[in-house]
Amino acid sequence: MKSVKNMKLAADIVCILLGSFLFAFATNSIYTQYRLLSTGFNGAALLLHYSIGTSIPFFSFFLNIIFVIIGIKFVSPMFAVKSVIGISSVSVFLYLTEGIALPIDNILVAVIFGGVILGGGVGFALRHDGALGGMNILGKIINKYFGVSIGTVDMVFNGILIICAGFIFGLNIALYTVLARYIANLVIDNILEGFNRKKTVIIVSDKYREIADRIMKNPKRGITLLNGEGAYTGVDKHMIYCVIKLTQLARVKTIVMEEDPKAFMTILDAKEVVGKGFI
Helix, strand or coil, X not given: CHHHHHHHHHHHHHHHHHHHHHHHHHHHHCHHHCCCCCCHHHHHHHHHHHHHCCCHHHHXXXXXXXXXXXXXXXXXXXXXXXHHHHHHHHHHHHHHCCCCCCCCCCHHHHHHHHHHHHHHHHHHHHHCCCCCCXXXXXXXXXXXXXXXXXXXXXXXXXXXXXXXXXXXXXXXXXXXXXXXHHHHHHHHHHHHHCCCCEEEEEEECCCHHHHHHHHHXXXXXXXXXXXXXXXXXXXXXXXXXXXXXXXXXXHHHHHHHHHCCCCEEEEEEECCCCECCEC
């Protein structure tokens, strides 16, 4: 059991290092060419570099690590350790990749590919319980003492960075930064949720037993039966609740329509599924 945990920890660290490299590579090879900003304190380090020529690796490390130290009691010890690894390796890779520039002449192409690469780096780190910056920890501190959500803290801080970039470098750069941030967030979400997405299906049907039996046989998904009552008719109803893979949705729809064309079915996105049958 201990060896399995050690292997998982080693795999997590490798993925965090990979994420750090991708983040640093995107920053130096694409973002700095067009004065784009990344997020959080790394974005602040870039803004300082563009404005007064400070060292990106140094200020990225300094601004991030100080909040990890201040907020270490707000996160788990393992998350803190992985965050230190991520933040330190970002600074190292930022130093090692200085001077590298991809030959991209179109700023829109740079924004798209920069957002994809940078978002991929952040996503790899977060998926393995690490972080490449201290913004989340600052968010946890503010949330604890002032009740402001972590997402709001992140949005306000990055909004201030973008406004500053707009005043210093012009509106176009600020808008391109917003677009790059949006693309990066899409990539992060896909990595965190996994490309094999899940759906929650709720089915109301008088033939619930036949439908449930077929779903349990093929596509072999677990079923929970819920008892309900029609508000208008007062008649008892049975509902099927199950979580399936996106690739299994068409099969489930076919089963429902074959057994009961009048069935009522609701399909919802399942953002995260943990438990037997899902990794």
